[in-house]
Amino acid sequence: MLAAMPSPVPRQDGRTADGPSIRVLPHRAPGDHPICVMDYRYSAFCWTRLQAASQIGPVLGLEMSSDFRAYAWEKIERKGDFTRVTLFPEGEADDAPVAEMLTRLNCTLDEHRPAAVAVVGWAFKWSLGALAWCLRNNVPAILLSDSTAISNERVWYKELIKRRLVRLYSSAIVAGSPQRDYVASLGMPVSRIFPGWDIVDNDYFATGARRARANIAEVRRKRELPENYFLSINRFVEVKNLRRLMLAYQQYRSAAGPAAWKLVLAGDGPLMPDVLRWRTELALEQDVLLPGFKQYPDLPEFYGPARAFILASTSETWGLVVNEAMASGLPVLISNRCGCAHDLVAEGRNGFSFDPLDTDGLARCMLRLSGPESDLRAMGETSSDIISRWSPEIWAQSLQLASDVAMASPRPASSTVDHALIHHLIHR
Secondary structure, three states: OOOOOOOOOOOOOOOOOOOOOOOOOOOOOOOOOOEEEEEOOHHHHHHHHHHHHOOOOOEEEEEEEEEOOHHHHOOOOOOOOEEEEEEEEEOOOOHOOOOHHHHHHHHHHHHHHOOEEEOOOOHHHHHHHHHHHHHHOOOOOEEOOOOOOOOOOOOOHHHHHHHHHEEEEEEEEEEEEEEHHHHHHHHOHHHHHHHOOOOHHHHHHHHHHHHHHHHHHHHHHHHHOHHHHHHHEEOOOHHHHHHHHHHHHHHHHHHHHHOOEEEEEEEEEOOHHHHHHHHHHHHOOOOOOOOOOOHHHHHHHHHOOOOEEEEEEOOOOOHHHHHHHHHHOOOOEEEEEEHHHHHHEEOOOEEEEOOOOOOHHHHHHHHHHHHOOOOOOHHHHHHHHOOOOOOOHHHHHHHHHHHHHHOOOOOOOEEEEEEEEHHHHHHH
């Protein structure tokens, strides 16, 4: 089902073409204190968020680390129209003693005195440290979240703790509709929740994919790509469901016969030896291509020539690769356990969602999408249209709205118990 949660940039009368009335806010003056947006480490999509937000007013981009072992991303060195501070330029913040992390965090926030702090989640020690700083200094905290009710197993006492933490935030920016519903279930009023946290640079992928298609013979030769293929880009870890994806592909290939598309499975990670073994056991050496991990500049040359994109995760809070694929104009097959599926998959119009545990069902979706009844061009255009509503501009507008709501409202009351809970969670 498609639920177009983001509203377009409002008209001057404050109404949107297809949504509720929202206020048109003035840009913050250049001399205002910045809005601080925190994340663990800069990536290309983090840079896109910060650059978009800086077009509204001053922004402090606060990253914890220069490195992140979980992702082999290249470091983003380009400058933006925002202030960038890295607390641990020498390595990973998670390797540092908690006391040192808190000292650097508090000193940085004391120095820049942000008007509000947008904090990722409620589980990280540095996120809780930022929330504690906000409470001590009477500065509103904005929750950034892409968690859903089904993204992880929910335990009642942990949900109670989250409810207590969430009420200490003044507003929230979430990825989409399921994320909004989950944060609302934890006590945040829906009127204080805004969309657009999980966005990418749509124009970058659209332009890069068009360029790749315009030079498709050269790109195929350079990247060793087949003429027709499903593309899937993943970390090679358990939740990405790669074995079932390969089993479903084997079924699809048998049913489709000589007309079967190939499967390009890009990425790397701990399961690479298993993926290689599964490919051999399933006799898919000639049909499943493993080009390895690809950096951001390489991605458009894989999206552009692809016929469709697949994400088969058994658990995924959102799935930014789906944004990238749709911005590249691709039809999509997306697991219904992915947090983006509800908002980004228009069933039958730009692709299909499926149960990630049902390999037969995924094989049928692959067969249907690659068959003559599917208008891939029209489906790709629908993908482009849907993802245009999940843009850097929507994120910047939501940050402005969330900041305005947070700064105009009384600060949430915090008790000794709240501060003791945060202290315990940081030092546990």
